[in-house]
Amino acid sequence: MTVGRQGPKRSAATITRAMVRSACTLVFFFAFGAHASLPARPAGGLAPGLSEFTARSLQHDLSEDFATAERRIEVQQRAWQVVADRHYDPTLNGIDWQAVREKYRTAVIAAKSDAEMYVALKAMVRELKDSHTRIVTPRESADFRRFAVMASGISLSVIDDQLLVIEVDPDSPAARAGVRKGDAIIAIDEHRFDSAFLRRARDLPIGALDVVSSEAEPARQDEAARFTQLRAVRRALQRMPDALPRPQQLILQRGVDEQTAAQLSVTLMPEPLVRPPTVTASMSEAGVAVLKLNRFSSRNRDDVARALRQLADARALVLDLRGNGGGEFSQFIWLVRHFLPEPRTVMTQLSRRGEGQSARELRITPVDNPFLKPIAVLTDRRSGSASELTATTLLEQRDALIVGESTCGCVVAVRSEYVLPGAGGVRVSETGFRSAHGRRMEGEPLTPTIYAPPTLSDLRAGRDRALEIAEKALLDRLLLSTSLQ
Numbered sequence: 001m002t003v004g005r006q007g008p009k010r011s012a013a014t015i016t017r018a019m020v021r022s023a024c025t026l027v028f029f030f031a032f033g034a035h036a037s038l039p040a041r042p043a044g045g046l047a048p049g050l051s052e053f054t055a056r057s058l059q060h061d062l063s064e065d066f067a068t069a070e071r072r073i074e075v076q077q078r079a080w081q082v083v084a085d086r087h088y089d090p091t092l093n094g095i096d097w098q099a100v101r102e103k104y105r106t107a108v109i110a111a112k113s114d115a116e117m118y119v120a121l122k123a124m125v126r127e128l129k130d131s132h133t134r135i136v137t138p139r140e141s142a143d144f145r146r147f148a149v150m151a152s153g154i155s156l157s158v159i160d161d162q163l164l165v166i167e168v169d170p171d172s173p174a175a176r177a178g179v180r181k182g183d184a185i186i187a188i189d190e191h192r193f194d195s196a197f198l199r200r201a202r203d204l205p206i207g208a209l210d211v212v213s214s215e216a217e218p219a220r221q222d223e224a225a226r227f228t229q230l231r232a233v234r235r236a237l238q239r240m241p242d243a244l245p246r247p248q249q250l251i252l253q254r255g256v257d258e259q260t261a262a263q264l265s266v267t268l269m270p271e272p273l274v275r276p277p278t279v280t281a282s283m284s285e286a287g288v289a290v291l292k293l294n295r296f297s298s299r300n301r302d303d304v305a306r307a308l309r310q311l312a313d314a315r316a317l318v319l320d321l322r323g324n325g326g327g328e329f330s331q332f333i334w335l336v337r338h339f340l341p342e343p344r345t346v347m348t349q350l351s352r353r354g355e356g357q358s359a360r361e362l363r364i365t366p367v368d369n370p371f372l373k374p375i376a377v378l379t380d381r382r383s384g385s386a387s388e389l390t391a392t393t394l395l396e397q398r399d400a401l402i403v404g405e406s407t408c409g410c411v412v413a414v415r416s417e418y419v420l421p422g423a424g425g426v427r428v429s430e431t432g433f434r435s436a437h438g439r440r441m442e443g444e445p446l447t448p449t450i451y452a453p454p455t456l457s458d459l460r461a462g463r464d465r466a467l468e469i470a471e472k473a474l475l476d477r478l479l480l481s482t483s484l485q
Helices: 012-023 027-032 069-086 097-110 114-126 138-145 195-201 221-236 298-310 329-339 386-398 456-461 465-483
Strands: 040-042 134-136 148-151 154-159 162-168 184-188 248-254 262-268 271-274 279-283 288-293 316-320 344-353 356-364 375-379 401-404 412-419 425-435
Touching (some): 134 138, 138 148, 154 221, 288 465, 329 356, 329 386, 344 386, 375 465, 386 425
Parallel strands (some): 288 316, 375 401
Antiparallel strands (some): 148 271, 154 162, 184 248, 279 288, 344 356, 344 425, 412 425
């Protein structure tokens, strides 16, 4: 039987009882219960007792929850079953889900530490090629809730076969060490990322790049090549789950060209960087407003509402969603209401109904005084989830300009996080989306109407070319509409 085609036939309780009999023990049966249901906690927002969680660093040992092979098999079964029962696609993206479970059974049994156990579970779930369905460790689960990530504070991209710093978190180890936008990274610890490495990486097949996340390849050939190069970098830097942070030595190249560039070495110690939801608003001299959101969250809804009121008299609006990985679905609906001229069906939500799938249209009613002037949305490869829902809706419903780079192609929704023994969790995509124009968004990055990737000279000059292009395009639209009146 193939779950990918027909869905699981036996109940979780039946499968678990069979496992108990084959294992000739009842220890884990009573320890974990007779079925695969799991308690759930909110997918976002602070969870009681977890906001200051410090993960056990069991890199070489097994905790009590994973102490025996029988317990590890049971945890794998529970994680597997949650995905089988709750993923929005009854075909599980066409994957033979039972075969996937068996493929990773040996690694689960052989795990000698919690870290190895999580490596096996994460690899199992990655087989779905779903951007949001994942296994999270206890620390990762806690970090989701406090908007934190263990990092040194730099965002990277590949431009012209160079690994470049495209953003530096202002309050981070990288900023304190003097790392700048436009710095080229030649090496990190023992890994060299020079142009020779990146040229080789450009030709690697995607299947050879086993990395932690599942991201979709963009349609544009040049973007796809850079996407593959960056995955190769991430693969080289991969570490075990919840590994303790350690200093990283970076060799940077700074200068206009290789002949005049200077190399410098910096040592960065990753730390928990908390990035709460923020909003910034400004108005250009030409009367074009810029509204930038780093996350979709009801926590800063009042700030966004205040910014929208301040920008109401603008001639046009640029909504900057670069680097915005998404957030709350309800906040996407709330924001889009401010830009629709009348009630409209903007997309279809897909969810599980037994072994089938249900489809429900999402109709959004506008606010009393919506902003109906020209709109552009700035996107890049880090724009995902609610950002992509927003960009797609404004493109289809308002003919908004999409300027910058292709999005992530990560457009599904996680309702809850199902708690595994030991406080880790399963985050499963329980809602999928199809746009009003019939576009499947998960796995299909949104291609910009105006492609404007950053260049090395832009980064080093502090120039935001995508924003400049978006503003000019909006002013051109205003001029055209005036001439047609």
